[in-house]
Amino acid sequence: MxxxxxxxxxxxxxxxxxxxxxxxxxxxxxxxxxxxxxxxxxxxxxxxxxxxxxxxxxxxxxxxxxxxxxxxxxxxxxxxxxxxxxxxxxxxxxxxxxxxxxxxxIFSHNSIKKHELVANEGKIKSLELPDKSLVTLRQGARIKYINGYHNQNRLVELEGEAFFEVANDPDHPFLIRTANQSFVEVLGTSFTVQTDKDSTAVIVASGKVRLGAENDTAAVILSSGQRGVWGNGQIYSRNNTNPNFIAWKTGVLQFNDQSLLEILPQLADFYAKDIRVDANYRETAAKQKATITFSNQSCDDVLHELQLLLGFNYKQTEDTIVISQ
Incomplete structure (x- = not known):
């Protein structure tokens, strides 16, 4: 039949x-x-x-x-x-x-029962999708999904940042739609997707990923070790130079001969702090370099270790930190 x-x-x-x-x-x-x-x-x-x-x-x-x-x-x-x-x-x-x-x-999911998970309360959350794919949501991220397929595709909607480990199923493509209308088609296994109002960034840990817009032929194919950005009227790819792109998931921050000016923005992103360098100290901070690893440590512990290593001072007021001589 x-x-x-x-x-x-x-x-x-x-x-x-x-x-x-x-x-x-x-x-x-x-x-x-x-x-x-x-x-x-x-x-x-x-x-x-x-x-x-x-x-x-x-x-x-x-x-x-x-x-x-x-x-x-x-x-x-x-x-x-x-x-x-x-x-x-x-x-x-x-x-x-x-x-x-x-x-x-009109194409919509209003007639389909959706499930939703939000990583709130300042914590990351992990989820196994119905197809056995694994998703880790960074704090503040939101994902929506259905139990079955949509037009034979595995379709999810993402806001914020998440790490995907996609189960292999060539007959049912895995697609990620974002609020800014970008579209990620999974051709491999593991990668991060970071979305905001105007752009989407993808970093591939393994396999391949297609990044572009829905129904638009302009797209880039990203392989392991590459980073792609879509938005603001442009799309491009390049090699990923940030070893800490999933530090929010692993808890491990690694710096290899990087200057303090390069280290501080990564700490600011990881700890969700506003870290600034005093104008009179920027030239010195650009010359100070460190090779160091931190694992599941507090922001204050990390800054204290860097302070002992490089010899700067810092002052914190709520979520704002100022680095100075």
Whole structure:
């Protein structure tokens, strides 16, 4: 027995609402041309769609009324052998029966039950997704996901920063959508994604990742050890020079012959502090270098060790720290 797949009903809905991409439209046209049954199903849904357009505000539908429309649209002049797969159309009618307005056809996840996890209270959180992929959320990050697939894809939505270890499943691509409309397609296994209002940065620990925008051919393929940035009208990749890009996850900070001016911004990011260098000390701080490792230590302990090593003073007021001679 043929298994019904709502994927093509999603495509039909997006075409009727004018939200089908060129690639999706081409795929739908091929599917419609493959069988008279497919075209007949589309014609019925198209009529139901047209019947629903005049409503000025969302109105309630019920299955009985939906079936009446189906029966009217398909009533034959004489008794003939039905050519439609009514099991499939029953699913389509049920879909139409629960929509409240024509806007349902616009691509959204409102009809799909989402799960959400937020790393709040100043702590990182770990999550195993339904496909066995592992996600670690940095403090303040948020992820949304569903239990199954969306159009055969494993789709999640991310705000903030997270480290992904994606389970291998070539038949179901793993996609990450961000609030700034960037799109990350996973071609490998482990990487970080950092998003904000205007840009997205990806650093690949292993495997490959595609970074770009949804439905945009401009994209970069990032391999292990590379960092890519999308946003503000540009997209680029380069080698990652920051060994501490997942220090927030591991708790380990490593510095190899780096100047104090290079070290302090990384400490500021790790500890969520505002660390400043006094103007009269910047030239000296640029020349002072250290090779040192810190593991799960407090900000005050780290600064104290650097102070003993390099010989500076510092003063802290709440979350602001000033480094001086």
């Amino acid at each position: 043929e298994q019904f797949d709502t994927y093509y009903y999603d495509l039909m809905a997006k075409k009727l609402s004018g939200h089908c991409t060129a690639a999706e439209l081409s795929e739908l046209e091929q599917w419609l041309a493959a069988s008279p049954d497919h075209q007949a199903e589309y014609d019925i849904l198209s009529k139901l769609w047209q019947d629903s357009l005049p409503v000025a505000k969302p109105r309630a539908y019920d299955a009985a009324n939906a079936w009446k429309k189906v029966e009217l649209a398909t009533a034959p002049a004489a008794v003939i052998k039905p050519i439609f797969n009514w099991k499939k159309l029953s699913v389509a009618a049920a879909v139409l029966a629960v929509i409240g307005s024509a806007s349902w056809f």
